[in-house]
Amino acid sequence: xxxxxxxxxxxxxxxxxxxxxxxxxxxxxxxxxxxxxxxxxxxxxxxxxxxxxxxxxxxxxxxxxxxxxxxxxxxxxxxxxxxxxxxxxxxxxxxxxxxxxxxxxxxxxxxxxxxxxxxxxxxxxxxxxxxxxxxxxxxxxxxxxxxxxxxxxxxxxxxxxxxxxxxxxxxxxxxxxxxxxxxxxxxxxxxxxxxxxxxxxxxxxxxxxxxxxxxxxxxx
Amino acid sequence: xxxxxxxxxxxxxxxxxxxxxxxxxxxxxxxxxxxxxxxxxxxxxxxxxxxxxxxxxxxxxxxxxxxxxxxxxxxxxxxxxxxxxxxxxxxxxxxxxxxxxxxxxxxxxxxxxxxxxxxxxxxxxxxxxxxxxxxxxxxxxxxxxxxxxxxxxxxxxxxxxxxxxxxxxxxxxxxxxxxxxxxxxxxxxxxxxxxxxxxxxxxxxxxxxxxxxxx
Numbered sequence: 001x002x003x004x005x006x007x008x009x010x011x012x013x014x015x016x017x018x019x020x021x022x023x024x025x026x027x028x029x030x031x032x033x034x035x036x037x038x039x040x041x042x043x044x045x046x047x048x049x050x051x052x053x054x055x056x057x058x059x060x061x062x063x064x065x066x067x068x069x070x071x072x073x074x075x076x077x078x079x080x081x082x083x084x085x086x087x088x089x090x091x092x093x094x095x096x097x098x099x100x101x102x103x104x105x106x107x108x109x110x111x112x113x114x115x116x117x118x119x120x121x122x123x124x125x126x127x128x129x130x131x132x133x134x135x136x137x138x139x140x141x142x143x144x145x146x147x148x149x150x151x152x153x154x155x156x157x158x159x160x161x162x163x164x165x166x167x168x169x170x171x172x173x174x175x176x177x178x179x180x181x182x183x184x185x186x187x188x189x190x191x192x193x194x195x196x197x198x199x200x201x202x203x204x205x206x207x208x209x210x211x212x213x214x215x216x217x218x219x220x
Numbered sequence: 221x222x223x224x225x226x227x228x229x230x231x232x233x234x235x236x237x238x239x240x241x242x243x244x245x246x247x248x249x250x251x252x253x254x255x256x257x258x259x260x261x262x263x264x265x266x267x268x269x270x271x272x273x274x275x276x277x278x279x280x281x282x283x284x285x286x287x288x289x290x291x292x293x294x295x296x297x298x299x300x301x302x303x304x305x306x307x308x309x310x311x312x313x314x315x316x317x318x319x320x321x322x323x324x325x326x327x328x329x330x331x332x333x334x335x336x337x338x339x340x341x342x343x344x345x346x347x348x349x350x351x352x353x354x355x356x357x358x359x360x361x362x363x364x365x366x367x368x369x370x371x372x373x374x375x376x377x378x379x380x381x382x383x384x385x386x387x388x389x390x391x392x393x394x395x396x397x398x399x400x401x402x403x404x405x406x407x408x409x410x411x412x413x414x415x416x417x418x419x420x421x422x423x424x425x426x427x428x429x430x431x432x433x434x435x
Binding site: 058059062063064065066067068070071074075076078079155156157158159160162163170183184187188190191194195197198199 | 221222279280282283284285286287288289291292295296299373376377378379380381383384390391394395398403404405406408409411412415416419420
């Protein structure tokens, strides 16, 4: 194994890794926002809205991310949706993540004690105020472990963006591998890299969980 | 403009290719069940070294994107002297990735069983082996059915990644179809429909099995 490839291609790989993190962060934030919107709409929408959203959830969860990306990036231009790789990738991640986030929020909202919501109504809060001041603060806290878990799953989905030529870390590794014929070294390093990355954020995630749900743990 | 006839024409080649999607995910889960059982035994064993080995296996396979693992396996096999077609690399990757998730599913199911079950088996004089075969495993398997079906659905979707190493499954075939007809929208929509059909069938099968095997 020739280590000099890493001195030559290191900056490229680092730039790719930076982009991976950006894609992951934006994809998680946008996906969670869209998921939250869906969950709230499902709760307050009429039957048609609920049915439409449920169909959307089933459609997205039933198809592979790669096929969704191909549809968006290669199929999109045929209906006038012409996107560069990066925006297409971010939109794809957002759409792919949204149903999973929506389900997380939906079950978190269901876990909010009914008494709290009734108490809100009883003191004359509007429905919007109940969402903002009861459902979200109480529900979000119980959703944190599931949210952390899914955002970790999303880190691994970002490498698929390389297939539609988003220059993230996988794309850069492929570039290095084809230029220097170091396929095994390149991909193996990438594997170790991701392993470490995922371990670090899952540790951080657990710490965040403990910090946020601290008040829920009974003191003995 | 959306062309309905191109969309419908795409289904035949894609359905043929679906055999490979089913082969990769089906063989993947079958081998994954075997390796997963082995890893689960290691994870529950009394030996510390075995538990660490299982933990490293699970953490690596769950921490690294499947696309990366696929390429590692694809380029590793020839280096260690095993020259096999891409489909073998695809099945191997799918199986070892599945084994990590399946071992966790089974570990969860076994530890979720009330301790009283195993204790009762010993109390009425069953040998440990019998208590495993007749009391613990049947209940653990029944408990884990919904999650195993869920894992299979995830694998069907993950098998789209093996298109990258050239296995002619649904995604690869839809790429070819898009290349021939210059109509990516119809080709990929047809692929999405096929995946959806497979997964809806699997979900229905899961609900039926769950109902039949209810503990």
